[in-house]
Amino acid sequence: xxxxxxxxxxxxxxxxxxxxxxxxxxxxxxxxxxxxxxxxxxxxxxxxxxxxxxxxxxxxxxxxxxxxxxxxxxxxxxxxxxxxxxxxxxxxxxxxxxxxxxxxxxxxxxxxxxxxxxxxxxxxxxxxxxxxxxxxxxxxxxxxxxxxxxxxxxxxxxxxxxxxxxxxxxxxxxxxxxxxxxxxxxxxxxxxxxxxx
Amino acid sequence: xxxxxxxxxxxxxxxxxxxxxxxxxxxxxxxxxxxxxxxxxxxxxxxxxxxxxxxxxxxxxxxxxxxxxxxxxxxxxxxxxxxxxxxxxxxxxxxxxxxxxxxxxxxxxxxxxxxxxxxxxxxxxxxxxxxxxxxxxxxxxxxxxxxxxxxxxxxxxxxxxxxxxxxxxxxxxxxxxxxxxxxxxxxxxxxxxxxxxxxxxxxxxxxxxxxxxxxxxxxxxxxxxxxxxxxxxxxxxxxxxxxxxxxxxxxxxxxxxxxxxxxxxxxxxxxxxxxxxxxxxxxxxxxxxxxxxxxxxxxxxxxxxxxxxxxxxxxxxxxxxxxxxxxxxxxxxxxxxxxxxxxxxxxxxxxxxxxxxxxxxxxxxxxxxxxxxx
Numbered sequence: 316x317x318x319x320x321x322x323x324x325x326x327x328x329x330x331x332x333x334x335x336x337x338x339x340x341x342x343x344x345x346x347x348x349x350x351x352x353x354x355x356x357x358x359x360x361x362x363x364x365x366x367x368x369x370x371x372x373x374x375x376x377x378x379x380x381x382x383x384x385x386x387x388x389x390x391x392x393x394x395x396x397x398x399x400x401x402x403x404x405x406x407x408x409x410x411x412x413x414x415x416x417x418x419x420x421x422x423x424x425x426x427x428x429x430x431x432x433x434x435x436x437x438x439x440x441x442x443x444x445x446x447x448x449x450x451x452x453x454x455x456x457x458x459x460x461x462x463x464x465x466x467x468x469x470x471x472x473x474x475x476x477x478x479x480x481x482x483x484x485x486x487x488x489x490x491x492x493x494x495x496x497x498x499x500x501x502x503x504x505x506x507x508x509x510x511x512x
Numbered sequence: 513x514x515x516x517x518x519x520x521x522x523x524x525x526x527x528x529x530x531x532x533x534x535x536x537x538x539x540x541x542x543x544x545x546x547x548x549x550x551x552x553x554x555x556x557x558x559x560x561x562x563x564x565x566x567x568x569x570x571x572x573x574x575x576x577x578x579x580x581x582x583x584x585x586x587x588x589x590x591x592x593x594x595x596x597x598x599x600x601x602x603x604x605x606x607x608x609x610x611x612x613x614x615x616x617x618x619x620x621x622x623x624x625x626x627x628x629x630x631x632x633x634x635x636x637x638x639x640x641x642x643x644x645x646x647x648x649x650x651x652x653x654x655x656x657x658x659x660x661x662x663x664x665x666x667x668x669x670x671x672x673x674x675x676x677x678x679x680x681x682x683x684x685x686x687x688x689x690x691x692x693x694x695x696x697x698x699x700x701x702x703x704x705x706x707x708x709x710x711x712x713x714x715x716x717x718x719x720x721x722x723x724x725x726x727x728x729x730x731x732x733x734x735x736x737x738x739x740x741x742x743x744x745x746x747x748x749x750x751x752x753x754x755x756x757x758x759x760x761x762x763x764x765x766x767x768x769x770x771x772x773x774x775x776x777x778x779x780x781x782x783x784x785x786x787x788x789x790x791x792x793x794x795x796x797x798x799x800x801x802x803x804x805x806x807x808x809x810x811x812x813x814x815x816x817x818x819x820x821x822x823x824x825x826x827x828x829x830x831x832x833x834x835x836x837x838x839x840x841x842x843x844x845x846x847x848x849x850x851x852x853x854x855x856x857x858x859x860x861x862x863x864x865x866x867x868x869x870x871x872x873x874x875x876x877x878x879x880x881x882x883x884x885x886x
Contacts, residue, residue, distance in 0.1 A: 389521075
């Protein structure tokens with residue numbers, strides 16, 4: 316049964332109230348390692364948003380018109396991963412050809428997105444929650460923007476923290492994880508406002 | 513669950529992966545279909561028009577211009593540096609570890625990481641334009657000492673090489689044993705430029721060394737090998753200065769080439785002092801030949817020295833570290849008044865120690881030329 320959420324609300328919800336990073340803690344590894352640098356964070360956020368939008372839409376089509384008719388639900392995970400890998404490859408080629416500047420900005424992060432669990436997580440949520448096509452696209456794009464928002468926010472905070480008198484034992488990953496905890500609390504505070512499933 | 517399920521799953525996955533791979537290939541051929549671009553080398557000295565889409569390193573080598581590269585384009589050796597004079601975008605993260613601050617400012621880039629996507633202008637050492645790839649056969653393999661072999665290659669195509677005595681080539685050996693890829697390493701030519709249908713190299717066995725293991729354990733007479741060259745700026749400078757040459761082991765190769773080349777060209781007005789360092793007599797080679805050359809060419813003085821001779825060696829030549837012997841000769845034997853140049857070939861440690869001794873005896877670093885090999 317398709318949940319009764321209008322696409323626009325779903326879009327807003329996946330950015331703020333059900334942020335994929337801060338409420339589901341998906342895509343943490345690149346979130347923590349890349350947020351050291353603001354510019355890279357921005358590039359990676361853009362790449363994740365692009366990939367998420369395209370892969371969620373494609374995976375929805377594959378799920379609806381290939382997996383369900385053939386009764387292959389047990390292959391869902393593998394199929395989703397293959398689709399994501401292929402999309403990233405094609406996306407990389409297209410971006411390299413048509414926008415050198417964007418390609419330079421994304422740099423090494425684009426191929427790494429293949430293994431970003433937020434992308435895979437969104438595909439699975441979309442399937443679990445029975446979103447229709449339009450909802451899935453908005454959910455994918457919203458989740459991407461949410462991830463982007465979270466990483467640039469963290470990058471900005473870390474820049475501030477760098478100049479702050481942090482106890483030596485907490486320097487680096489320690490204070491970063493605490494920061495992420497606070498951020499998550501702030502985001503989760505709104506989570507009851509909109510139901511996404 | 514019937515048996516069909518076990519067949520359909522791999523089948524569907526293969527079909528899906530196959531069709532996605534096909535899409536990638538199709539997109540690749542459509543998207544990476546670049547038009548022709550112009551490569552301007554050394555301010556118009558050479559102009560190439562060629563299809564874009566591949567790395568500069570690969571494109572240039574397909575056009576017969578060989579930039580030295582040890583890793584073959586994987587951004588892991590940092591050898592293929594070129595100076596780019598047009599805009600090719602910012603420095604890539606893969607290039608950063610190999611570029612100094614100064615090189616970044618000069619827009620020095622790794623040729624293997626730059627994709628040809630527009631017209632490009634670049635500067636490379638002029639000599640690289642004459643570098644070619646040679647097919648050759650192994651004519652002979654001679655054991656000079658227990659760990660140094662001389663291989664003599666006969667050139668097939670092109671059938672002759674034009675080089676300056678002291679320069680080196682990159683020998684490329686095929687995959688062998690557990691080594692899945694081609695390996696290439698630099699070796700100085702020990703033969704003279706006049707013998708232009710052949711190339712001789714001295715290869716010292718290094719335990720675990722990829723290329724030296726091949727040459728010492730796998731290479732057979734008459735097999736085909738490939739090399740590129742000539743490279744390098746280690747060659748005789750056209751002056752009247754006296755020459756101090758220091759090289760041990762297989763480092764003799766370029767010095768031997770230079771000295772024999774001078775003999776052939778009848779350059780007898782420059783004193784040559786060649787200090788050859790070794791541990792014991794079993795490390796010495798070409799002793800008789802070089803002594804004989806000393807008699808034919810009075811300006812050539814050959815000073816072999818052993819750092820650790822055995823009692824059974826019956827050695828009556830110089831004994832001690834080559835740097836100490838050099839110091840002694842510079843202070844007491846070699847004339848102080850003449851202009852001097854030094855030519856060194858050997859390991860980084862030996863070169864650094866020798867440069868110190870030379871500096872201490874009044875030779876400025878600008879007059880010291882060397883080939884460092886690890």
